[in-house]
Amino acid sequence: MKAIIYFSLSKNKNSKKIASTYEGDIFEIVNKNKVYKTSFANMFFYGYKTMKNKDVPFEAPVIDFSKYDEVVLVSPVWAGRINLFMKKYLEKVPFENKKVIVVGSSDGGYKNYFASFKEVLAASNEIIEEVMYSKGEKV
Numbered sequence: 001m002k003a004i005i006y007f008s009l010s011k012n013k014n015s016k017k018i019a020s021t022y023e024g025d026i027f028e029i030v031n032k033n034k035v036y037k038t039s040f041a042n043m044f045f046y047g048y049k050t051m052k053n054k055d056v057p058f059e060a061p062v063i064d065f066s067k068y069d070e071v072v073l074v075s076p077v078w079a080g081r082i083n084l085f086m087k088k089y090l091e092k093v094p095f096e097n098k099k100v101i102v103v104g105s106s107d108g109g110y111k112n113y114f115a116s117f118k119e120v121l122a123a124s125n126e127i128i129e130e131v132m133y134s135k136g137e138k139v
């Protein structure tokens with residue numbers, strides 16, 4: 001069984017749409033910080049926080065990982081890497097010995113996205129698939 005964990009800040013909720021294509025239990029990381037009216041302002045503000053590894057307030061879903069053998073992580077790409085909400089979630093709520101599918105959503109570059117997950121996932125986890133959606137299309 002899969003636990004699908006996603007974070008989405010955009011009005012279009014692309015990560016939520018992608019997460020819903022997987023079968024399993026879906027969980028959302030909820031932003032508790034300000035959301036700006038324009039996408040550019042959100043990208044600028046949160047891109048900066050991502051680059052500087054600043055803290056962000058969020059509500060973490062409560063998940064009993066013992067129920068799941070696979071975890072699907074779906075989030076937007078920020079500053080070419082894992083977005084700060086997903087990173088802080090994985091640091092706060094680590095899990096081990098799972099098969100992991102990493103899925104990104106990007107309108108631009110994503111060069112360091114998959115590698116940046118390896119920095120925060122426990123070594124006992126196995127990344128079995130890396131999937132990227134660019135401008136809504138699977139690449």
